Amino acid sequence: xxxxxRSLIQRMTLTPYSIWAALFIVVPLIFVAYYAFTxxxxxxxxxxxxxxxxxxxxxxxxxxxxxxxxYLVIFMRSLKLAxxxxxxxxxxxxxxxxxxxxxxxxTQSILLTLIMIPMWMNFLIRTYAWMTILQDTGILNSFxxxxxxxxxxxxGTESAVVIGMxxxxxxxxxxxxxxxxxxxxxxxxxxxSDLGCPAVSVxxxxxxxxxxxxxxxxxxxxxxxxxxTFYISQKLGNGKFFLIGDAIEGQYVANNLHFAAAIxxxxxxxxxxxxxxxxxxxxxxxxxx
Amino acid sequence: MKKIIELKNITKAFxxxxxxxxINLDIYDNEFLTLLGPSGCGKTTTLRIIxxxxxxxxxDVIFMGENIxxxxxxxxxxxxxxxxxxxxxxxxxxxxxxxxxREKKMPKDEINKKVTEMLALVALKGFEKRSxxxxxxxxxQRVAIARALVNQPKVLLxxxxxxxxxxxxxxxxxxxxxxxxxxxxxxxxxxxxDQEEALSMSDTVVVMSEGxxxxxxxxxxxxxxxxxxxxADFIGExxxxxxxxxxxxxxxxxxxxxxxxDSGFERREPVDVVVRPEDVxxxxxxxxxxxxxxxxxxxxxxxYEIIVDISGxxxxxxxxxxxxxxxxxxxxxxxxxxxxxxxxxYSGMFGDYSSFSDEMDEIxxxxxxxxxxxETESESGHE
Amino acid sequence: xxxxxxxxxxxxxxxxxxxxxxxxxxxxxxxKSLSVFSGFSLYWYRELFRDSETLKAVRNTLILAVSASLxxxxxxxxxAVGINKLRSKFMRTALDSVTNIxxxxxxxxxxxxxxxxxxxxxxxxxxxTSLSFWTMLIAHITFCLxxxxxxxxxxxxxxxxxLPEAAMDLGCTPLRAFFKAELPEIMxxxxxxxxxxxxxxxxxxxISYFTAGNGFQTRIYNMTKKTVTPKMYALATIIFxxxxxxxxxxxFSDSDDASPRRREKxxxxxxxx
Numbered sequence: 049x050x051x052x053x054r055s056l057i058q059r060m061t062l063t064p065y066s067i068w069a070a071l072f073i074v075v076p077l078i079f080v081a082y083y084a085f086t087x088x089x090x091x092x093x094x095x096x097x098x099x100x101x102x103x104x105x106x107x108x109x110x111x112x113x114x115x116x117x118x119y120l121v122i123f124m125r126s127l128k129l130a131x132x133x134x135x136x137x138x139x140x141x142x143x144x145x146x147x148x149x150x151x152x153x154x155t156q157s158i159l160l161t162l163i164m165i166p167m168w169m170n171f172l173i174r175t176y177a178w179m180t181i182l183q184d185t186g187i188l189n190s191f192x193x194x195x196x197x198x199x200x201x202x203x204g205t206e207s208a209v210v211i212g213m214x215x216x217x218x219x220x221x222x223x224x225x226x227x228x229x230x231x232x233x234x235x236x237x238x239x240x241s242d243l244g245c246p247a248v249s250v251x252x253x254x255x256x257x258x259x260x261x262x263x264x265x266x267x268x269x270x271x272x273x274x275x276x277t278f279y280i281s282q283k284l285g286n287g288k289f290f291l292i293g294d295a296i297e298g299q300y301v302a303n304n305l306h307f308a309a310a311i312x313x314x315x316x317x318x319x320x321x322x323x324x325x326x327x328x329x330x331x332x333x334x335x336x337x
Numbered sequence: 338m339k340k341i342i343e344l345k346n347i348t349k350a351f352x353x354x355x356x357x358x359x360i361n362l363d364i365y366d367n368e369f370l371t372l373l374g375p376s377g378c379g380k381t382t383t384l385r386i387i388x389x390x391x392x393x394x395x396x397d398v399i400f401m402g403e404n405i406x407x408x409x410x411x412x413x414x415x416x417x418x419x420x421x422x423x424x425x426x427x428x429x430x431x432x433x434x435x436x437x438x439r440e441k442k443m444p445k446d447e448i449n450k451k452v453t454e455m456l457a458l459v460a461l462k463g464f465e466k467r468s469x470x471x472x473x474x475x476x477x478q479r480v481a482i483a484r485a486l487v488n489q490p491k492v493l494l495x496x497x498x499x500x501x502x503x504x505x506x507x508x509x510x511x512x513x514x515x516x517x518x519x520x521x522x523x524x525x526x527x528x529x530x531d532q533e534e535a536l537s538m539s540d541t542v543v544v545m546s547e548g549x550x551x552x553x554x555x556x557x558x559x560x561x562x563x564x565x566x567x568x569a570d571f572i573g574e575x576x577x578x579x580x581x582x583x584x585x586x587x588x589x590x591x592x593x594x595x596x597x598x599d600s601g602f603e604r605r606e607p608v609d610v611v612v613r614p615e616d617v618x619x620x621x622x623x624x625x626x627x628x629x630x631x632x633x634x635x636x637x638x639x640x641y642e643i644i645v646d647i648s649g650x651x652x653x654x655x656x657x658x659x660x661x662x663x664x665x666x667x668x669x670x671x672x673x674x675x676x677x678x679x680x681x682x683y684s685g686m687f688g689d690y691s692s693f694s695d696e697m698d699e700i701x702x703x704x705x706x707x708x709x710x711x712e713t714e715s716e717s718g719h720e
Numbered sequence: 721x722x723x724x725x726x727x728x729x730x731x732x733x734x735x736x737x738x739x740x741x742x743x744x745x746x747x748x749x750x751x752k753s754l755s756v757f758s759g760f761s762l763y764w765y766r767e768l769f770r771d772s773e774t775l776k777a778v779r780n781t782l783i784l785a786v787s788a789s790l791x792x793x794x795x796x797x798x799x800a801v802g803i804n805k806l807r808s809k810f811m812r813t814a815l816d817s818v819t820n821i822x823x824x825x826x827x828x829x830x831x832x833x834x835x836x837x838x839x840x841x842x843x844x845x846x847x848x849t850s851l852s853f854w855t856m857l858i859a860h861i862t863f864c865l866x867x868x869x870x871x872x873x874x875x876x877x878x879x880x881x882x883l884p885e886a887a888m889d890l891g892c893t894p895l896r897a898f899f900k901a902e903l904p905e906i907m908x909x910x911x912x913x914x915x916x917x918x919x920x921x922x923x924x925x926x927i928s929y930f931t932a933g934n935g936f937q938t939r940i941y942n943m944t945k946k947t948v949t950p951k952m953y954a955l956a957t958i959i960f961x962x963x964x965x966x967x968x969x970x971x972f973s974d975s976d977d978a979s980p981r982r983r984e985k986x987x988x989x990x991x992x993x
Contacts, residue, residue: 390888410885410888411890411891411892411897416889417889421880423885425900425901426904440891440892484886484890
């Protein structure tokens with residue numbers, strides 16, 4: 049293409065987006081840092097960051113009262129629940145992605161649509177429906193007692209929160225894995241079995257390493273929203289399991305913008321570090337495989 | 338003849354790599370001109386500069402006496418047949434051909450008439466309503482030509498248009514393109530890396546390598562009088578040897594002094610000697626000017642391709658007579674079969690038939706290594 | 721599919737659709753209970769349509785989703801065209817990284833960051849509250865943009881680069897060449913981008929929560945904070961059927977698009993001036 053035309057087109061097409069991205073993606077992140085490191089009168093301070101690591105509170109577990117670092121406990125709890133949910137999503141989603149990728153084209157597109165339909169429903173209503181199901185007087189318990197299996201108490205437990213997270217973010221796990229697997233050359237699998245690989249080995253030595261990029265993006269896409277959620281924990285955990293997202297939201301509601309920014313800043317830094325690490329490991333792993 | 342396009346000192350670099358190095362070229366009216374060269378020689382870039390898709394860093398493009406350096410593609414009176422045709426997939430055959438006419442807001446019945454005419458010219462009558470993706474490669478090719486010609490450009494640029502077709506179709510299209518060129522009288526600038534294609538279709542061939550023009554001439558000139566080792570090797574098969582011009586009409590190479598027809602060189606000037614494989618006669622050992630051993634024989638239908646080793650240099654000879662491997666033979670070369678060229682930077686790079694391509698040398702070496710490794714492994718395995 | 725695969729797939733589908741089925745059923749419940757079905761009734765639908773505030777919230781959400789997705793599709797498509805033409809490696813990497821930020825960052829951080837900026841700028845101008853429909857629109861466009869670019873860019877890369885050149889060769893200005901040769905080719909990506917942007921905007925809660933004044937999302941949030949009535953279920957049911965219809969229509973038109981008959985029809989129609 050002609051040089052002049054190219055630069056003209058570039059200016060016309062890229063300028064609006066570049067300005068937008070700078071103004072509404074980059075600058076807001078600078079504001080997070082700015083708020084995190086200032087106090088209410090916008091004087092520089094480390095207090096907000098320090099508070100995250102040192103604030104303590106008492107936990108009364110019925111027998112004794114323990115003093116713990118509030119936000120570290122909250123963060124570890126968020127991490128634990130997010131990791132469990134992500135793992136369950138992977139466990140459930142990987143076989144499904146595999147089945148879909150190997151199904152007939154028509155079946156593939158039907159299954160794809162079915163998986164996406166819940167995504168189109170409103171997130172809040174979706175979560176609320178689970179609350180209805182899991183309540184002590186909910187459908188699950190009516191169902192169980194009708195079968196004389198007794199009742200279970202699940203709402204307000206960590207399990208309920210995990211169920212909610214798995215349900216809400218499950219499609220984000222399946223779709224990336226599926227899209228990688230669907231592109232897998234069938235001849236690769238045939239070549240593997242031709243070279244004497246039994247089915248399990250084909251899965252372990254060919255399919256798994258090749259689908260790893262999909263798995264990685266699936267894991268990121270589930271882990272990140274579930275570590276930072278605040279609605280699910282409020283609804284399905286009965287507000288008993290304060291997560292990092294709840295902490296940010298709580299500070300926002302209390303109009304403690306600087307501390308809210310500090311928590312968000314720390315969360316962001318930790319996530320970025322994790323992702324860089326995963327990326328590095330992934331690169332090495334792919335080379336080894 | 339009238340000059341239509343003049344390229345003057347065109348230079349172009351991409352990211353610091355020079356792809357065109359001071360190109361000077363005149364293109365005449367009603368001419369079939371071919372830019373010939375290996376990939377990366379700059380032939381496509383030259384075409385794109387004429388088409389207006391690239392701007393030269395230096396130099397001028399003159400179109401019918403007017404400088405068109407700054408003229409955008411849509412204002413140039415040239416049209417292009419693109420490499421993979423670039424037909425618009427969302428339009429049918431008729432609409433593809435009518436594209437530029439609609440752009441000109443031509444009246445409807447005139448468009449109809451012109452498109453029908455063009456489709457008849459490329460033998461695609463009745464294909465108007467077909468979608469372009471349902472056509473075969475050859476048919477798509479014709480649509481691309483019709484689409485470019487309907488505008489009656491002064492010059493048609495063709496970027497390797499036959500590369501995607503199979504051999505037979507390619508031959509047919511060569512004839513057809515030539516016929517279309519004659520019928521329309523439009524200047525064709527044709528880019529290809531296929532020397533046979535270039536020789537059979539062109540009035541003028543421009544051989545390019547590494548961003549420079551190596552030779553401009555008629556197909557016969559280029560074949561018979563290559564200017565340097567690159568041209569000799571790229572056009573047809575050649576045995577190229579180091580030689581010394583002893584005096585006019587006397588050259589020494591391969592340890593023998595040959596009479597030849599060339600003159601005008603310095604005394605004892607080192608030169609490159611070209612002998613085409615079909616010009617070498619295989620005779621009995623004692624009658625030959627050179628003596629050697631047959632190392633391989635390939636039957637190619639029309640003739641045999643025989644490789645003869647003469648003190649380490651592998652000659653290629655094309656002959657209808659059969660000779661067996663390991664046979665000792667003599668070679669005889671007529672004076673007018675010897676072509677002498679000045680030394681160039683391409684001297685010594687081409688013309689020995691130890692292998693047909695450099696890549697095979699490397700593969701051969703690797704294979705040997707692998708085989709050796711496997712042998713040692715199996716030995717250690719037995720222990 | 722093998723039998724085991726079928727059973728497995730069916731189980732997952734039950735898991736995915738059980739809550740939706742329950743929504744559906746209980747929206748028709750005569751009583752207010754969300755666990756005991758006491759008989760069919762359209763009571764909650766009537767209630768929903770009487771609730772003018774919820775309806776207004778729905779309307780606002782739709783206006784927001786439509787404008788956010790349209791604006792982000794136009795801007796994102798243009799950006800993709802520009803990014804695709806970039807030759808500078810540095811600029812490319814820089815833009816790619818910035819584009820990735822809203823996709824990798826948790827929603828809560830995107831929401832908080834925009835909110836902080838809006839509040840700060842609002843205070844500079846002395847406004848009591850700077851959060852409004854407009855701030856929410858900006859936020860929605862911002863998080864939709866990367867998804868549009870992500871859909872369009874691969875289509876541009878797959879496209880034969882010679883197509884726009886061919887159009888220019890045949891007399892189009894660069895701008896017309898884009899609309900006549902390039903846009904029809906990347907249209908599937910643009911449409912997918914538009915649909916994705918619309919969906920994301922519709923489904924977003926977290927970012928709206930931080931950047932909105934009184935939108936629909938926060939309204940449902942407030943409602944579910946107290947007790948939820950099946951009225952919300954009725955709304956969800958309506959949304960579900962609308963989506964289902966849209967999906968079915970787009971599915972049918974998709975399979976139609978693939979057939980040559982349909983293609984010819986479109987071109988014939990195009991021919992008319």
